[in-house]
Amino acid sequence: MPVSAPPSAAGGLLLLDKPAGWTSTRALGRAKRLLALRKGGHTGTLDPFATGLLPLVFGEATKFSRFLIDAPKEYEATLSLGQTSTSGDPEGQISDAIPVTVTSAQIDDVLATFVGVQLQVPPMHSALHHEGKRLYELAREGIEVERVPREVEIFALGRLNFSANLVISVKCSKGTYIRTLAEDIGKRLGCGAYLTGLRRTAVSGFRIDQAVALETLEAGDQAREHLLPPDVLVRALPVRHLDEAQATAIAQGRLIDSPGPEGEVALYAPGAVFLGVGLAAAGGRVSALRLMATGTPRQAP
Numbered sequence: 001m002p003v004s005a006p007p008s009a010a011g012g013l014l015l016l017d018k019p020a021g022w023t024s025t026r027a028l029g030r031a032k033r034l035l036a037l038r039k040g041g042h043t044g045t046l047d048p049f050a051t052g053l054l055p056l057v058f059g060e061a062t063k064f065s066r067f068l069i070d071a072p073k074e075y076e077a078t079l080s081l082g083q084t085s086t087s088g089d090p091e092g093q094i095s096d097a098i099p100v101t102v103t104s105a106q107i108d109d110v111l112a113t114f115v116g117v118q119l120q121v122p123p124m125h126s127a128l129h130h131e132g133k134r135l136y137e138l139a140r141e142g143i144e145v146e147r148v149p150r151e152v153e154i155f156a157l158g159r160l161n162f163s164a165n166l167v168i169s170v171k172c173s174k175g176t177y178i179r180t181l182a183e184d185i186g187k188r189l190g191c192g193a194y195l196t197g198l199r200r201t202a203v204s205g206f207r208i209d210q211a212v213a214l215e216t217l218e219a220g221d222q223a224r225e226h227l228l229p230p231d232v233l234v235r236a237l238p239v240r241h242l243d244e245a246q247a248t249a250i251a252q253g254r255l256i257d258s259p260g261p262e263g264e265v266a267l268y269a270p271g272a273v274f275l276g277v278g279l280a281a282a283g284g285r286v287s288a289l290r291l292m293a294t295g296t297p298r299q300a301p
Helices: 024-035 062-064 104-112 135-140 178-189 216-218 229-236 244-250
Strands: 009-019 038-044 051-059 075-079 114-121 151-162 166-172 195-203 239-241 263-269 275-279 283-299
Touching: 009 024, 009 062, 009 216, 009 229, 024 038, 024 051, 024 216, 051 062, 051 229, 062 229, 062 275, 062 283, 075 178, 075 283, 104 151, 104 178, 114 178, 166 178, 166 195, 178 195, 229 263, 229 275, 244 275, 244 283, 263 283
Parallel strands: 051 195, 239 263
Antiparallel strands: 009 051, 038 051, 075 166, 075 195, 114 151, 151 166, 263 275, 275 283
């Protein structure tokens, strides 16, 4: 039977508001030092010029990071129309400006064409690998290689403001490159576009107004108070409440009988102790998929 431990000792989820100019790796490293936790990772990077919600997982919570990595994400993006960038963002070489004559109605019509499943070509300025090198490393050497289109989905896309720049809201699947989306929007508008600002506003129901700034973590001596318990990562899963015998059996790697819907389930021992994630098969047989090394007291849903 897992031994109960406070959430901070078991690790947890930190919702960080990443500042501009920081890589996601640098932000993670700083958070590790402030939290005094050695094991940690992020659940989807943000480009250095981008800001916003960067969920970071620590300790036992890293076991469940895929539930955020695979989750839909939301952004507010600012596009400069009438120009293009060699990198698709402010860090590239910017082209000369051309007059922009499109109307708000035309923009709305074009944005509507992007909603749904589609193939997107990853940008050269990305962290994908090609023959042992990152694409952005090749791009810095002036080398461009063919990239395989990837299937992505835009769930919602809307115009927030159109004056000097175009500001849009995007809800999309994992793996969607907003800089590529911005370039493609510019092409369909016939005037070109590149990304001048990007802010991630939500990931899987977690929103930017829940995030903490690095300055806040640095200012106090109770940084771990901002950690959310590991089981918030699996809050969308159905819950199975186990008795003591079932909890012991699961912890020992044995199957248990616990009738309910099939699929992945969040497992809780008596006392609302989060055990981890199990897989429920037909007939009510439940096996362990990923378990906490230590159970974490938590008010189960």
